Amino acid sequence: MMTTKTAASGGTLELAPRSLTQERQFDLEDPVPAMRALLALTETTGLPFFCVDVHSGSVLAKTDEDLLELLPWSVRGQLEGLNGLRVVVEPTGLVFYSVALPDLENIPVAAVGYVLNPDSSEDGSAQQALREITQTLGWSDVEHEQWRASQPYCSPDLLKKLLSTCIESRKWLKWMQDEIAQLVREAKRAEEEIGVVHKMTRELRLTRSSAEISGLFLKQLKQLIGAEGNLIVLDQDPTDGIEPSNAPQTCQQGKLLLDQKMLRRLLDCFPGRDWSRPLVQNKVDNTLLRTDQEIRNFVVAKIGSDTISTGWILLCNLPAGREFGNAEATLLQSTATLLATHRQNRLLYCELENILLQFVNLLVSTLDAKDAYTRGHSERVAAIGRRLGEELGLPERDLNDIYQSGLLHDIGKIGVNDAILQKPDQLTDEEFAKVKKHPEIGYNILCGLKSLRPLLPGVRSHHEDFAGTGYPDGLTGEGIPLMARILAVADAYDAMRSDRPYRRGLPVETIEKIFRSDQAKQWDPAIIAAYFRVRSKILELGQGGVTE
Ligand SMILES: [Fe+2]
Known part of the structure; x- marks a missing residue:
């Protein structure tokens, strides 16, 4: 350490220790709070600074490479415990300033700098003290004067005001940064919540039961919120195909086991509450809830409208240190709304399905009344088609469509002359040409109804042939819709099996012989193969298993 005593004060003007300075240096561009603060100080004030280890006094970084690392004991001795700003007027004619910085890699550090005091510019002893220290560095008088002329001047009062303003603005900046960080966190959270609601919306399918949707929603809530207990209790859904009863359905996830009794006790604690908004409780008295489970906090929301309750959602116990708030309550409210809307839509959907089914049955009855020879044929084709579809592994939605299409497959015969349909003898070519119009007529009757599409x-296409010789469009192979290929086999089976005025129904063995010989020509071999796998079931569904 190089030290010189000033004549004016009898004190010392020291250079900062060099040893540690050479071992560890930091760059102003390092993305650490201390360096950002140091850079902000020099950019805001225009003053030079160096970053000092408050324990050792060594310089860890500088804002100006040419800055002479002067650190008198009067400054260094008070760096430890420095809080905010300190200005020291040295008898050497220098004014030192030091500002506390955030720790640098767990090292307590401070920003230190100095300017020349204009009040000491004519003080000979002060100038001499400065000259002595630059002499210890081996500087000539000319170099010393050049250095001195390049140093900034500032009075101590002005320096205090400048740095105080800067520090205050940095505090303001920090407050703003904290506010922005909080807003960013909230925006991120809101984005996650919107993402979850979006995912939930995509899960909403009318073919899914309320219980199935509840399980999917609880999984999403558990992942986002992280509560230990997650419960949805739903009143019985009449559209779930379960016998009506008073038993609610329960869906629960998480390590904290919740049940309907616990939910009931909890709700009973709040008689007369307006449940149009969720309830958040973060200080829970377990004796009040009379539960064996330790419930620290919860949020609960009603599923349903203002007047009708169709169920409840309950989330309990966030990880230690966290509490339920508006964000969780809002998400639960959205979830409850989605569940209530799904249930309402499902009720309407089921009503619509029933109306559609009644309409289809009405059309089939109309055809049956017109064409006595095919009475019952449509129902058998529908049932056989559905069974073949099951064997092919088709989903329930497709099986229902095949069944209903089977019921309606010959509906176009409504547009064929009664005399032709009821003719007891074999048809002429001209008459048969008119009968062959029925697939297109049926299509034209039904295509105006969106729900029947x-x-x-x-x-x-149920009269298209696999080899392309069918009608009305001459489609080939898999170009024929699968539904039509299935119904073609079902239709052919039942038509051949049925009695006609001009012939008896064919024995099953004969039909199966035709299936085997003509399968690639007229029918899809994959559907014929499915028929042979389930032939015994189809015999039960069709005209019976009587063979000759
Ligand atoms: Fe037909």
């Missing part, structure tokens, strides 16, 4: 492929 999934059934149209079976209605239009």
Whole structure:
């Protein structure tokens, strides 16, 4: 350490220790709070600074490479415990300033700098003290004067005001940064919540039961919120195909086991509460809830409208240190709304399905009344088609479509002359040409009804042949819709099996012989193969298993 005593004060003007300085240096561009603060100080004030280890006094970084690392004991001795700003007027004619910085890699550090005091510019002893220290560095008088002329001047009062303003603005900046960080966290959270609601919305399918949807929603809530207990209790859904009863359905996830009794006790604690908004409780008295489970906090929301409750969602116990708030309550409210809307839509959907089914049955009855020879044929084709579809592994939605399309496949015969349909003898070519119009007529009758559109492929194409010789469009192979290929086999089986005025129904063995010989020509071999795998079931569904 190089030291010189100043004549004016009898004190010392020291250079900062060099040893540690050479071992560890930091760059102003390092993305650490201390360096950011140091850079902000020099950019805001225009003053030079160096970053000092408050224990050792060594310089760890500088804002100006040419800055002479002067650190008198009067400054260094008070760096430890420095809080905010300190200005020291040295008898050497220098004014030192030091500002506390955030720790640098767990090292307590401070920003230190100095300027020349304009009040000491004519003080000979002060100038001499400075000259002595630059002499210890081997500087000539000319170099010393050049250095001195390049140093900034500032009065101690002005320096205090400048640095105080800067520090205050940095505090303001930090407050703003904290506010922005909080807003960013909230925005991120809101984005996650919107993402979850979006995912939930995509899960909403009318073919899914309320219980199935509840399980999917609880999984999403558990992942986002992280509560230990997650419970949805739903009143019985009449559309779930379960016998009506008073038993609610329960869906629960998480390590904290919740049940309906616990939910009931909890709700009973708040008689007369307006449940149009969720309830958040973060200080829970377990004796009040009379539960063996330790419930620290919870949020609960009603599923349903203001007047009708269709169930409840309950989340309990966030990880230690966290509490439920508006964000969780809002998400639960959205979830409850989605569940209530799904249930309402499902009720309407089921009503619509029933109306559609009644309409289809009405059409089939109309055809049966017109064409006595095919009475019951449509129901058998529908049932056989559905069974073949099951064997092919088709989903329930497709099986329902195949069944309904089977019911309606010959509906176009409504547009064929009664005399032709009821003719007891074999048809002439001209008459048969008119009968062959029925797939297109059926298609044209039904295509105006949007909800029946999934059934149209079976209605239009059930007389297409796999080899391309069928009608009305001459489609080939897999170009024929699967629904139509299935109904073609079902239709052919039942038509051949049925008695006609001009012939008896064919024995099953004969039909199966035709299936085997003509399968690649007229029918899809994969569907014929499915028929042979389930032939015994089809015999039960069709005209019976009587053979000759
Ligand atoms: Fe037909």
